[in-house]
Amino acid sequence: MPRSKERPRQHRKRTHLVLFPCPFQGHITPMLQLATILHSKGFSITIVHTQFNSPNPSNYPNFNFEPISDGLSVDQAQKENVMALVTLLNVNCHGPFSDLMAQMLSEEDPRDPIACIVSDAVMHFTQSVADHFKIPRIILRTSSALSFITFDAFPLLREKGYLPIQDPQSETPVSELPPLRIKDLPNISTDSSETLYQVVAHTNNVTRNSSGIIFNSFEHIEEAALVKIRQDFPMPLFLIGPLHKYSSGSSSSLLPHDHSCMVWLDKQAPGSVIYVSFGSLACMEKKELVEIAWGIANSGQPFLWVVRSGLVRGSASAEMPDGFEEETRGKGLVVKWAPQKEVLAHPSVGGFWTHNGWNSTVESICEGVPMLCWPCFGDQKVNARLVSHVLKVGVQLENGLEREKIGWAIRRLMVEKEGEEMRNNARKLKDKADLCLKKGGSSYESIDRLVNCILSL
Ligand code: UDP
Numbered sequence: 001m002p003r004s005k006e007r008p009r010q011h012r013k014r015t016h017l018v019l020f021p022c023p024f025q026g027h028i029t030p031m032l033q034l035a036t037i038l039h040s041k042g043f044s045i046t047i048v049h050t051q052f053n054s055p056n057p058s059n060y061p062n063f064n065f066e067p068i069s070d071g072l073s074v075d076q077a078q079k080e081n082v083m084a085l086v087t088l089l090n091v092n093c094h095g096p097f098s099d100l101m102a103q104m105l106s107e108e109d110p111r112d113p114i115a116c117i118v119s120d121a122v123m124h125f126t127q128s129v130a131d132h133f134k135i136p137r138i139i140l141r142t143s144s145a146l147s148f149i150t151f152d153a154f155p156l157l158r159e160k161g162y163l164p165i166q167d168p169q170s171e172t173p174v175s176e177l178p179p180l181r182i183k184d185l186p187n188i189s190t191d192s193s194e195t196l197y198q199v200v201a202h203t204n205n206v207t208r209n210s211s212g213i214i215f216n217s218f219e220h221i222e223e224a225a226l227v228k229i230r231q232d233f234p235m236p237l238f239l240i241g242p243l244h245k246y247s248s249g250s251s252s253s254l255l256p257h258d259h260s261c262m263v264w265l266d267k268q269a270p271g272s273v274i275y276v277s278f279g280s281l282a283c284m285e286k287k288e289l290v291e292i293a294w295g296i297a298n299s300g301q302p303f304l305w306v307v308r309s310g311l312v313r314g315s316a317s318a319e320m321p322d323g324f325e326e327e328t329r330g331k332g333l334v335v336k337w338a339p340q341k342e343v344l345a346h347p348s349v350g351g352f353w354t355h356n357g358w359n360s361t362v363e364s365i366c367e368g369v370p371m372l373c374w375p376c377f378g379d380q381k382v383n384a385r386l387v388s389h390v391l392k393v394g395v396q397l398e399n400g401l402e403r404e405k406i407g408w409a410i411r412r413l414m415v416e417k418e419g420e421e422m423r424n425n426a427r428k429l430k431d432k433a434d435l436c437l438k439k440g441g442s443s444y445e446s447i448d449r450l451v452n453c454i455l456s457l
Helices: 025-040 075-080 082-091 094-105 128-134 145-152 156-158 191-207 221-233 259-265 286-299 325-327 340-345 358-366 382-391 403-414 417-437 442-456
Strands: 016-020 044-050 065-067 114-121 137-141 211-214 235-238 273-277 301-304 332-335 347-354 371-373 394-396
Touching: 016 025, 016 094, 025 114, 025 137, 025 358, 025 442, 044 094, 065 094, 082 094, 082 191, 094 114, 094 128, 114 128, 114 403, 114 442, 128 137, 145 156, 145 191, 145 211, 145 221, 145 382, 156 191, 191 417, 211 301, 211 442, 221 235, 235 442, 259 301, 259 332, 259 340, 273 286, 273 340, 273 403, 286 301, 286 325, 286 403, 340 347, 340 358, 340 382, 347 358, 347 403, 358 382, 358 417, 371 403, 382 394, 394 403, 403 417, 417 442
Parallel strands: 016 044, 016 114, 044 065, 114 137, 137 211, 211 235, 273 301, 273 347, 301 332, 347 371, 371 394
Antiparallel strands: none
8 A cells, every 4th residue: 555545644754855956066966965864864855956967866766856947948058157057047947846846745746745945055046935835945055164154245245345356366364254365255257247146145145044054064174164154144054064975886976987097096106196176167278278287297296187078168178288198198197087086085196186166175175185276266265265274284376377386386285395284284184074974073963963953844
């Protein structure tokens, strides 16, 4: 007999969660990791997703996947910038998500009653859907707590004239947001800064109506930001990261991983390889790629470099500069997309040149790998400041890319005396990350609080 006939639906325990990720790699991954944790705690999971950047349901047989129409044309999906896409999705998904919720909440639906919606913070329209159906909404912030308070301060930063940023190289401290300088504030290309402000304003406004905020972070690395968030936000906060340490081998990657690099890493000396990757969205000019290539070669360190399709603006595949392959033959490997978490955990990897997307940052911290920080846009500059200035497990490459400076920065990160303290700090921070996941650790306890909070909603 189907379960729904055993007990009236309204008397069944509310253990069904509806999760709605924002469809970009750095957002999908932590949401699916969160889903895996919550499923292990006894919740049934429905993942609502757009057709754009759809996750692969066959990697997650325990979840129910519900695709909804996102209304994006192929042209928009390929050509629009991230902020424009987020804006479109917040408009286009409202109707289809409301219809799906109505269907899932109807008496005929055999699933357990819905306890709450867990939505990516930037999919802000989900709050009005949640309010309409009188379902609580908990949000997942996929970046650092420090970037959360920075975005929350946007109205103040505009009022005080910090934003829009006049001088992107300004070292002037933002006294309201230590340790940030003007150059560390989130940026985005000028033609869409109004779009960014609008997305941030909508996201901020509805955050205050949510029933809780989940962060893919842990207490030890966010102490100062947490004091401020606890003062300003009355709802419960759950710092339950690093999320990737709980999840099984299921892959949320939108691109196929090239595992051949693991065999290559096996042949390198311990701690010798600089891993270089700028995530799924950052892109650069051709001349920047040339400086990076020669900078890596100049460092003399073995390297593993991710050059994904679209990394160089305007060209699907990036060509290496003349002579680079001959010069570095046998010393390094260039791949289109790497199994990053395994790469960072490999004993041969001794440094990570990163754009400081939050997932990459947390993954590096968890493996004790020091970072060369080269933030590109959005929250990455805030994260880079946290890494280099507060946690002191990385160094920032500032004021442009030049091959000589890059070569030296990589050597400093990995082998020179100047980088020793940073390397030691990175090792110590890995231990703290390990501890927070153990029984009695802050993230472990926070997950229990989250589960109890959901059950009591
Ligand atoms: N990633 C990967 N292979 C690569 C590069 C990145 O699997 O070659 C993963 C990485 O482990 C991380 C995600 O892609 O989980 C990137 O997210 P992040 O927040 O660091 O940056 P974004 O792509 O959002 O800018």
